[in-house]
Amino acid sequence: MVQLFYVMKKAVMIAALLFFVAVNVLLVLPAEELPELSFLGFLTDKFQHAFVYGLMCLLFSGIFLMSGKYRRRTYVMISLLAVTHGVAMEFVQEFFTENRAFDVWDMVADAIGVVVSYMIVVGVIIPRKKIGPCRNRGRNQN
Secondary structure, rough: OHHHHHHHHHHHHHHHHHHHHHHHHHHHHHHHHOOOOOOOOOHHHHHHHHHHHHHHHHHHHHHHHHHOOOOHHHHHHHHHHHHHHHHHHHHHHHHHHHOOOOOHHHHHHHHHHHHHHHHHHHOOOOOOOOOOOOOOOOOOOO
């Protein structure tokens, strides 16, 4: 059982790193090489940004959730790093890529995705079961 948990934790870590690399590659590709998904026009791009950054935060937070080290400041740091990454990538798109433009609304969408994922992780959106100091998981202590 412990070995399976270790493998799952490593799988989440590898998935998070691969997803991070894929996001960076997609954000620096020229715009004409990206697939066109425009069923809602302007909102589609913003939804994609929010989804991608939210998922990235969930994956990196999952590493710490699986280890059992629940610290809110860890998730705050992950969230701040993700928002900083989103802002930095907009500057990279403006100054270091062709046919990509700086967009403040992309940064806002990135931040919204990060905030939603943070609220999921800390239990605001999906409440987590309380675990007592003896890790009783809701069992009767009598």
